[in-house]
Structure formats: structure tokens, C-alpha cells
Amino acid sequence: MKITQQTSENTLTLTLDGELDASSSVLLDTELSQPDILNNKKVLIDCQRLNYISSAGLGVFISHLQRFQDAGVKLAFYNMQEKVHNVFEILGLDSLMTIVPSQAEAVAL
Amino acid sequence: MPQTQPLKSLALPLALVSWVALLLTTLLRANPTLLAIQLPVWLTLLAQGVFVGSVFLHQRYQPDPLRGTDFVGVLRRLVLGPGLLASICVGLHLLERLLQFQFGVADRTLFAIIYTLNLGLFVLFLAHTCYTWRSLVLFRASPSVHRQWEWFEVLLGSTLLLRLVNIQLPLLVAGIILGALGVFGGYLSSHQRWVAYLSRRQKWEVILLQLGVLLALGVFTIYFLRIRHDPQLVAPQPQHAFLLLTVFFAAFYALMGLLVTLFNLPTAGVFEQKREDIINMQRLTQQIQRGQSEEEIYASLFDAARQTVSAEAAWLRIDEVEGEPYSRRELVTEVQSQAIEGLLRDYNISGIEYLNNDLPSSSGFRALDLPFGSLLVLPLRSSKHTYGDLYLLRHTRQGFDRESLSMLQTFASQTILSIENLRLLQDSIQNERYKEELKIASSVQESLIPKTLPTDNWFEISSHALAAKEVGGDFYDFLHLPGKGLAILIGDVSGKGITAAFHMAQMKGIFHALMQENPLAKDDKERFPLPSKFMAMANRALVHCLERSSFITATLYIVEYESGGFVFARAGHCHTLYYHSLKEEVAFFRSAGLGLGIIRNETYDKYIKNQFYDYNPGDVMVIYTDGIVEARNAEQEEYGEERLRQMLEKTYYLQADEIKEAILEDLAEFSYGQPIHDDQTLLVIKFKTAQPATHP
Numbered sequence: 001m002k003i004t005q006q007t008s009e010n011t012l013t014l015t016l017d018g019e020l021d022a023s024s025s026v027l028l029d030t031e032l033s034q035p036d037i038l039n040n041k042k043v044l045i046d047c048q049r050l051n052y053i054s055s056a057g058l059g060v061f062i063s064h065l066q067r068f069q070d071a072g073v074k075l076a077f078y079n080m081q082e083k084v085h086n087v088f089e090i091l092g093l094d095s096l097m098t099i100v101p102s103q104a105e106a107v108a109l
Numbered sequence: 110m111p112q113t114q115p116l117k118s119l120a121l122p123l124a125l126v127s128w129v130a131l132l133l134t135t136l137l138r139a140n141p142t143l144l145a146i147q148l149p150v151w152l153t154l155l156a157q158g159v160f161v162g163s164v165f166l167h168q169r170y171q172p173d174p175l176r177g178t179d180f181v182g183v184l185r186r187l188v189l190g191p192g193l194l195a196s197i198c199v200g201l202h203l204l205e206r207l208l209q210f211q212f213g214v215a216d217r218t219l220f221a222i223i224y225t226l227n228l229g230l231f232v233l234f235l236a237h238t239c240y241t242w243r244s245l246v247l248f249r250a251s252p253s254v255h256r257q258w259e260w261f262e263v264l265l266g267s268t269l270l271l272r273l274v275n276i277q278l279p280l281l282v283a284g285i286i287l288g289a290l291g292v293f294g295g296y297l298s299s300h301q302r303w304v305a306y307l308s309r310r311q312k313w314e315v316i317l318l319q320l321g322v323l324l325a326l327g328v329f330t331i332y333f334l335r336i337r338h339d340p341q342l343v344a345p346q347p348q349h350a351f352l353l354l355t356v357f358f359a360a361f362y363a364l365m366g367l368l369v370t371l372f373n374l375p376t377a378g379v380f381e382q383k384r385e386d387i388i389n390m391q392r393l394t395q396q397i398q399r400g401q402s403e404e405e406i407y408a409s410l411f412d413a414a415r416q417t418v419s420a421e422a423a424w425l426r427i428d429e430v431e432g433e434p435y436s437r438r439e440l441v442t443e444v445q446s447q448a449i450e451g452l453l454r455d456y457n458i459s460g461i462e463y464l465n466n467d468l469p470s471s472s473g474f475r476a477l478d479l480p481f482g483s484l485l486v487l488p489l490r491s492s493k494h495t496y497g498d499l500y501l502l503r504h505t506r507q508g509f510d511r512e513s514l515s516m517l518q519t520f521a522s523q524t525i526l527s528i529e530n531l532r533l534l535q536d537s538i539q540n541e542r543y544k545e546e547l548k549i550a551s552s553v554q555e556s557l558i559p560k561t562l563p564t565d566n567w568f569e570i571s572s573h574a575l576a577a578k579e580v581g582g583d584f585y586d587f588l589h590l591p592g593k594g595l596a597i598l599i600g601d602v603s604g605k606g607i608t609a610a611f612h613m614a615q616m617k618g619i620f621h622a623l624m625q626e627n628p629l630a631k632d633d634k635e636r637f638p639l640p641s642k643f644m645a646m647a648n649r650a651l652v653h654c655l656e657r658s659s660f661i662t663a664t665l666y667i668v669e670y671e672s673g674g675f676v677f678a679r680a681g682h683c684h685t686l687y688y689h690s691l692k693e694e695v696a697f698f699r700s701a702g703l704g705l706g707i708i709r710n711e712t713y714d715k716y717i718k719n720q721f722y723d724y725n726p727g728d729v730m731v732i733y734t735d736g737i738v739e740a741r742n743a744e745q746e747e748y749g750e751e752r753l754r755q756m757l758e759k760t761y762y763l764q765a766d767e768i769k770e771a772i773l774e775d776l777a778e779f780s781y782g783q784p785i786h787d788d789q790t791l792l793v794i795k796f797k798t799a800q801p802a803t804h805p
Contacts, residue, residue, distance in 0.1 A: 022604075029658075055603035055735075059658035062707050083747070091662060091681040092703030092716055 003031055010041040011107070017049040020057030028057065032064045038071040044106045048079035053087055065096065074098065078106040120167035127160035132225045139221040158269050161232050161351060168236040169262075175244040178306050183241055184318040188325070191237035194230040195325035198332055201227060224336065231329045235352070238322060238359040245366070246300040254300060261297055264290055268350040287350055294358035301369040308384070309377035312370050319367040326360050386516050389413040390523065403430045403528055410499070410524040411437050414487070417520070418513045420501040422481065426450075427489070427497035441502060448477050449500065453486065460488055460495065464514065466507045483508030487517055491525050547607075551579040554610050557617055563587050563595055566797065567670050569765035573773060573791040575736075581788035582609025583734045586617055588624050590637050594670050596624050599792060600663030600682065601734045608659070615654065616661060619647050640665040640678030641719045644705065648680075652709045660706040664732065674723040680705050683735055686753060688761040690727030695757045697750065698722075726798035729761050729768060736789035737772075740780045748779055765795040 001024030002017040014031060018024065037043065061075075068075045076098040080088070088094050100106050134153040174183050201223045208219065247255060268290070307315060333352075392409060411425045424438035424446045438446060452473050453459040463486040468474040474484075481502040489496040499521070503509065554576075562570045574583060582602035590596055598620050602609040623643050630636040638646065643665050651661065662682040668675040677685070681704025684697040703716035724730075731753070740748045753772065760771045769791060776789075 055601075055660070056658070059603055059660065062660060063658035065707075066709070090683060091660075091707075092701060093681075093707070095701065095703065095716060096707065 001027060003027055005031065007040070010039075011044060012037060012040045012042070013044045013046060015046040015049070019052040019054075020050060020060075021052070021054045022056040025054070025056040025060045029060045029063075032060065038068075038073055040073055042074045042076065042106075042109065043068065044103075045075070045077045046079055046103070047077050047081065047084060050081065050084055053084050058087070058091060058093065061093075061097070074109060076100060076106050076109055078103050116166060117170040120163045120170065124160055124163040124167055127156050127163060128225075128229050131156040131160055131228075132222065135221045135225050136218060139217040157228075160229070162266065162269055164232050164236045165239070165266075168240045171240065173244050174241055175248065178303070180245070180303050180307060181311050181314050181318070183244065184315060184322070187237060187241045188318050188321040191234040192321055192325040194234050195328040198227045198230050199328055202332060220339075227329075227332060231333070231352075234325060234329065235355045235359060238326070238363075239355055242298075242359065242362045245303050246297055246362075248300075248303045250300060250302070254297075258297065261290075261293055264293070265351065265354060268354060271350060283350070287354065290354050291357055294354065295361055298358070298362040298365040301366055304366065304369045304373050305380065307370070307373075307377070308381050309374065312374055312377055315370050316367055319363045319370070322363045323360060323367070326356060326363070330356060386417055389417060390519065401531075403531055404435065406524055406527045406531065407435065408437065410489075410520055411439075414499060414501060414517055414520055415439065417516055418485070418501055418509055419503070420485075420508075421504050422502040423500060425497065425499050428495070435497075441500075445477075445479060446500065449474075449479070449484065452477065460490075460498065462486065462488060462518075464509055466509060469506070480504060482506035485509045485514065485517070487521050489521050489525055491529060496525060496528065547579045550607060550610060551576075554580050554613070557586075557614055558584070559587055563589060565595075565670075568595075568668070568797055569795045571765040571769040571793045573769055573789070575785065575789045577736070577785045577788050578605055580607055580610035581605065582613055583736065583788035583790040584613040584616060585732075585790055585792060586620055588621065590624065590667065591626065593633075593637060594668045594675075596620075596637075597666040597668065597732070597792070597794070598663060599732050599734065599790065600661055601736075601788070601790075602661050603659050605788070608656075612651075612655060612659065612661060615651070616647070616663065619650050620665075623647065637667065639719055640667060640676055641714075641717045644678050644680045644702075644717045645714045648705045648708070648713045651706045655706040660704045662704045666730075666732075668724075672723075673725075674721060676719050676721045678702060678717055678719050680717060681707070683733055683738065684750070686731035686733075686750075686757055688727075688729040688757055690725050690761075695754050695761065697754070724796045726796055727761075728796045729757065729765070730794040730796075731757055731768075731772070732792040732794070734788060734790040736785070736787035737776065737791055739787060740776055740785070740789065741783055742779050743782060748776060752779070765793045768795070769793040 001020060002015075004015045004017070006013045006015070014028075016028070020028065031037075032043075065075065077088075078100045079102065080099055085094070085099065088097070088099060098109065100109070131153065134148055134156055137148050138153065174186065176182065205219060205223045209216070243258060247258060268287075304312070304315075390413075392413065407425060407427055407430070411423065414420070415423050422439060422441040424441055425436060426446075427435040429435070450459065453463065456473065463484070465471060465474070465484045466482075468479065468482055468484055479502075482505045483503040485501040485508075487499040487501070489499060499517075501509070501517075558574055559572075562572060564570075572585065574585070576583070582605055583600070584602075585597070585599040588596040588598075598616075600613070600616055602612040602616070623638060623646055626636050627638075644663070647663070655661070660681070662680060664677055664679045664682040664685065666675055666677040677698075679685070679698075679700050679702040681702060684699055686695065686697055688695050698720060700718060700720050701716070702718060703713065708716065733753070738748050738750055738753060742748075752775070756772050756775050757768070760768045763771065772791060772793075
């Protein structure tokens with residue numbers, strides 16, 4: 001798992017590359033736990049290269065969801081692969097989180 | 110050596126026979142009138158030679174008198190056994206003199222008998238001494254010394270023959286040969302290695318015993334020297350060269366041993382000290398193997414160290430023994446020890462090895478006004494950990510030497526090794542206990558999964574559950590709802606292991622608590638909660654105990670056989686796979702529904718829905734957890750919903766059991782050789798035509 005971040009105009013973009021399993025979830029959790037992340041208006045997750053997400057990975061997003069909402073930070077996913085989207089959908093997360101097809105749509109939010 | 114066997118067994122009878130022959134020939138020579146002919150001298154000499162030779166041979170083949178390192182015992186047996194023969198010799202001589210004096214007769218026969226007896230005793234004593242010395246010379250000796258000894262025996266034996274054949278060598282040559290042999294014997298006498306193994310007390314004993322040997326030798330020698338010129342002596346000179354050499358060797362060895370022992374006396378203390386150290390070391394080592402407590406190991410270090418350096422006062426300070434600081438002190442007050450420790454801290458030398466053999470000359474220590482002259486500080490530490498310090502004190506200056514310091518260092522490292530071993534042992538016991546507890550958890554969880562599946566004539570059910578670890582997060586359960594039908598719950602707790610297992614048990618509790626009949630229900634619909642209601646209540650209950658990043662997915666089905674339908678709510682769990690017998694179609698129920706524990710407020714109710722369906726006989730429902738569809742093959746591809754769907758298309762007409770087996774077989778084939786990384790649960794329910802039997 002490789003996580004790269006990029007900041008531009010109140011927007012933090014995290015690019016996830018690889019499999020988000022129990023061990024790499026810890027890395028992601030550290031990224032999302034940083035206090036100054038809440039200074040952003042939007043946190044976008046680029047899922048183009050995210051091949052797999054385990055329940056631990058989902059747990060990380062779930063645990064930060066409320067915190068982001070409370071701070072008024074929008075969390076959105078884009079470029080999600082079909083099978084990863086399916087995992088979000090089965091768990092019902094697609095109704096809670098913003099998942100858009102492309103980066104343009106994510107930026108326009 | 111088979112050829113020595115007859116020699117060995119012959120030696121003793123030969124000695125006896127030859128001694129009797131010697132006695133007879135001597136007697137005959139003393140009384141020449143008894144026999145008409147004069148006996149030749151060589152006959153007596155031959156008897157003498159054979160006797161001496163066979164006694165030595167017999168002694169040679171006796172078992173080694175030395176047992177282990179019991180040198181004192183060997184010498185004691187020599188002195189108190191053969192050594193006492195000397196007193197018999199003296200006694201016989203005195204008796205003879207007394208008889209002669211009393212009766213005024215010089216009886217040649219009596220003289221001859223006593224002479225022959227004494228000669229026999231002397232030879233016996235010499236043989237014993239000679240072979241006792243052999244064991245001592247050869248004690249831990251090199252093979253070359255063994256060979257040298259054999260040569261010495263051969264040369265000694267040849268001097269016997271020399272006399273026998275009665276060759277009169279020129280005095281000079283004989284002197285050279287004898288002198289050379291004497292030097293050889295003297296050289297062999299230098300092998301006194303055994304003396305080093307004696308303690309001080311043993312050395313004193315050995316000196317006395319060797320004096321005893323010398324005394325016995327002296328008595329015999331004086332007797333034979335005196336009698337040599339006695340007019341009554343009719344026997345020819347005994348094996349002069351042989352006896353002389355043997356006596357020389359025996360006496361020289363005893364004398365050398367005596368001197369070596371004597372000179373070694375002052376160093377005996379050092380050897381005893383070393384022995385003491387070794388014993389201490391052994392004791393310390395044994396305590397590891399007995400697996401005693403840390404406290405006992407420290408205590409034995411404390412005692413061993415104090416004894417080794419004869420420290421009058423000492424204290425040991427250990428930072429932690431089972432969570433508590435630990436200390437021991439001996440003849441030093443708390444105030445003194447703290448003052449010294451404080452001083453060392455001030456000098457910035459605490460926690461390192463420190464030796465001060467002249468405390469009064471250092472101003473800091475002088476100021477403390479201690480009754481001690483020397484201080485030694487020994488830190489106890491390994492490369493990773495510091496355990497504490499040992500302080501040893503002596504009243505005298507120059508109380509500690511370098512040697513004892515290195516001994517103490519060995520003690521210290523041995524102690525640390527013991528402590529670390531003990532901790533490792535305790536850790537492994539702890540681990541073993543955890544494993545045991547995990548096994549218990551596993552069997553407890555096993556008992557939470559229903560063993561007997563509900564049976565009835567309107568459905569068939571078959572189940573499979575496999576945990577990836579000892580305990581898992583998958584669960585399923587059934588509950589018979591009286592007068593209504595059957596509740597089936599399947600679920601999966603995120604994560605694996607103990608935490609997941611706890612939540613799973615909790616979920617089971619919630620299931621049994623909430624699916625109770627409501628006695629206040631006004632109509633049939635309210636008797637049991639609808640699945641969506643159940644999920645909402647379960648979500649509320651779980652919020653308090655589920656950590657923020659954990660969630661549970663579940664689906665609850667309530668099958669009502671009277672109406673031939675079922676209702677279910679899916680809380681983020683895998684879609685239900687279904688075979689519709691009327692439509693002859695396999696499809697997933699794709700309904701929305703959020704997992705439990707994701708939203709932690711009342712709004713959850715909005716995210717969960719009920720779905721109703723009327724089943725027909727022949728319909729098949731496949732319920733599973735993600736461990737099935739996410740199982741991977743060698744190419745890291747997932748088994749997937751589609752492959753599962755195709756499997757049901759191929760097998761829907763079979764019995765529930767057979768459908769389950771077919772799916773599992775296909776799954777095993779797909780993921781062959783791959784580890785299971787998630788719990789797998791699979792339930793197959795097949796509805797049948799028959800109506801239920803009447804329930805009580």
C-alpha cells in the first residue's frame with residue numbers, strides 16, 4: 001500500500017495505491033488522524049489504484065466519518081474500481097459517503 | 110593381551126612354590142649333613158630370582174589401587190598393609206635374637222627360616238610400593254610416560270637375569286648400568302602431578318604416610334645390611350642389583366613426593382580457593398536448572414560472592430524483582446550503604462565496575478568515616494538490561510585482587526544468564542497459558558454455534574463454518590418462534606481473533622434477548638420484532654461496546670411457514686443468493702441496508718429496510734459470509750458472487766446438504782493451496798412442499 005497526498009486550495013487529495021488490508025489500514029488511519037486535516041474543506045480519496053479493501057480499511061473510513069462531518073469537512077471517493085465499489089455498496093456505505101465517478105466531479109463538489 | 114593370561118594366573122602359585130623352594134634350599138645349605146651332596150648356588154639363586162620375578166609379576170597385574178583421585182587412600186592402604194610387614198620383620202629378628210640370647214645357641218636353621226621369611230616380606234613390600242608408585246606416576250600421564258614406565262620395568266627385570274646367569278661384569282660397567290637405571294628411576298620420580306589435587310589437610314596426611322613408607326623401607330634395608338655380614342648367613346647374596354634399584358626407586362619416589370607435597374603446602378590454600386570457586390559456580394549453575402525464583406538466584410550470588418572474596422560486609426541492590434525493588438545487606442548499615450552509593454553518584458561512577466583498594470586515601474570516602482579499607486562495585490547487566498549492583502567491602506586495604514574480580518564477573522554473568530533464562534521460562538509458561546486460554550475461547554465459541562440444526566418437514570437446512578484463527582468473527586444462529594416460524598441470523602464482525610469473537614458472542618446474546626415474544630402484543634404482527642426493528646435495536650445496543658472502527662454485518666430472516674413467506678433485513682451483510690423455482694432463475698436479493706455500528710444515532714432506522722418474499726417449494730436460499738466470496742486463488746482472484754451463482758444454477762435441484770458440499774468442493778478447488786484468511790460460513794436452506802407438523 002502506498003499513500004500519497006497532495007494539497008491544493010483547501011482540498012487534500014489522498015491517492016491510495018495497492019491493497020488496503022489490516023496492516024496498511026494503520027498507515028491510512030495515521031494520515032486521517034492528523035489534526036490539521038480538518039483545516040481542509042474537502043478530503044478526496046483517489047481510488048483508481050485501490051485493488052482491495054478489507055473490513056479494517058472500511059473501519060478506518062467509518063471511524064473518521066463522524067469527525068469529518070462534525071468539522072464540516074467533505075469526504076469523497078472517486079475513480080473507484082467496480083469490485084471495491086461493490087464492497088462499499090454491500091455494507092451500505094454508498095448511502096453514507098460520497099462516491100463519484102471522476103476527479104472532475106469530485107473537485108466540483 | 111591373551112598371552113598374559115596364563116602368566117597372570119601362574120604368578121601367584123609360582124611365587125609360593127619358588128618361596129618354598131628357596132626355603133628348602135636355604136635350609137639344606139644350613140644343614141649340609143642332611144643331604145649327601147652339596148647343593149649348587151645357582152639353585153638357590155634361581156629360586157630367589159623366580160620368587161622375586163613372580164611376586165612383581167603378580168603385583169603388576171593387580172587392578173589399579175588408585176580409585177578416582179583418592180591418593181590418601183592409596184597411600185594409607187600401602188602403609189597400613191604391606192608397610193606393617195616391616196614391623197613383623199623387626200619382630201621376627203628380635204625373637205630370633207632373644208632365642209639365641211636365651212639359649213645361647215646359634216641355630217642356623219632358625220636363622221635361615223627367619224631370613225627367608227623376611228626376604229619374602231621385603232619383596233612383597235617392595236612390589237606393593239613399586240606398583241603403588243606406578244599408579245601415581247601414571248596418573249593423567251601422557252602415553253610417552255606410559256612407555257617409559259614399561260621400559261623401566263623391562264630394564265629392572267633384566268637386572269634379575271643378570272645375577273641369575275652369574276655374569277661378573279666389571280665393576281665400572283655394572284656401576285654405569287646401575288647408575289643409568291638409577292637416573293631413569295629418579296627421572297620417573299619427578300612425575301608428581303597428583304600432589305596438585307590434594308587439599309591442605311590431605312597434604313599433611315600424605316606427608317605422614319610417605320614418612321611411614323620411608324620408615325618401613327629403612328627398617329628392611331637396615332635389617333638386610335646388618336645381616337649381610339652375619340656369620341650364620343649361608344644363603345647367597347639376594348638379587349642385589351634388582352633390590353637395590355627397587356629400593357632406590359621406591360625411596361626416591363617417596364622422598365620426592367614428600368618434598369613436592371611439602372613445598373606445595375603453602376599453595377594449598379590457593380587450590381582450595383579454586384575448588385571453592387568451582388563449587389560455588391556449580392551451585393550457581395544448578396540453581397538455573399532447578400528453575401528457582403529470581404530472589405533465590407540473587408541470594409545465592411550474594412552468598413557466593415561474599416565467600417569468594419571473603420568480604421566482611423556487602424549489599425546488593427536490584428532495581429526490580431517481580432515488580433518490587435530488592436536488596437540484601439550484610440554487616441553494613443542502610444546509612445553507610447546510601448552514603449557510599451551517593452558518593453559514587455557524585456563521582457559519576459555509579460552503575461559501572463569500580464574497585465577501590467585504598468578507601469582511606471580517597472578524601473570522599475575518608476569523610477564518610479567508614480570502618481572499611483576496600484570497596485568493590487560490580488554492576489549486574491546484560492547488553493539489553495541493567496539489573497542492579499553488588500557492593501562488597503573489606504576492612505583491610507588491598508582487600509580485592511584481580512583474580513577474584515574476574516571470578517566475580519563470571520558469577521555476575523552467570524547470575525544474569527540465570528535470571529534471563531528464568532524470565533524466558535516464565536514468558537513461555539505465560540504464552541502456554543495464553544494458548545490454553547485461546548483454546549478455551551475457541552471451544553466456548555464452538556459451543557455458541559448451533560450444533561443441531563432445526564429440522565422440520567417444510568425445509569431442509571445445511572451449514573458449514575470454518576474459522577481462520579482459533580476464534581472467529583462469523584456467526585449464525587436459529588431461533589424457533591412459537592406459532593410463527595423460524596428466525597435465522599447470520600453475521601460477520603469486522604476484524605478477527607478474540608475481539609471479534611467477543612462481539613460475536615454479544616450479537617448472539619442480543620439476538621436471543623430481542624427475539625422474545627412480546628406478551629403485551631395486541632396482534633400477531635407485534636409478537637416478534639420485524640427484522641428492521643431488530644437491526645435498529647441491535648445497532649443501539651452495540652453502539653456502547655463496539656470500538657469506533659469496528660462494525661458488524663448481519664442479515665436476519667424470519668420464515669413464516671403458515672403464510673409460506675419470509676421477511677428479512679440486510680444490515681450490510683452479503684447479498685442472499687436465491688433460486689426461484691417458478692421462474693427457474695438464480696439471483697441475488699439486492700436490497701439496501703447499512704452495517705451495524707457505522708451510524709451511532711437514531712438515524713440508523715432510515716438505512717435499514719424489510720423485504721418480504723413468498724417462497725415456493727423447491728426454492729433454495731444460500732446465505733454466506735464474505736470469507737466465501739472473497740476466498741482467493743493462486744492468482745489472487747476472488748471466488749466472487751458470480752461463480753457462487755453459477756454453482757447454484759448447477760446444483761439447485763439437489764438436497765440442501767449436497768448443494769452445500771458441491772459449493773464447498775468448488776471453493777476448495779478454486780482456492781487450492783491458499784491459506785484461509787477470513788472465516789467462512791455457508792448455510793443452504795431448501796423449502797419443501799410438505800406443510801409443517803403441528804407445533805406445541
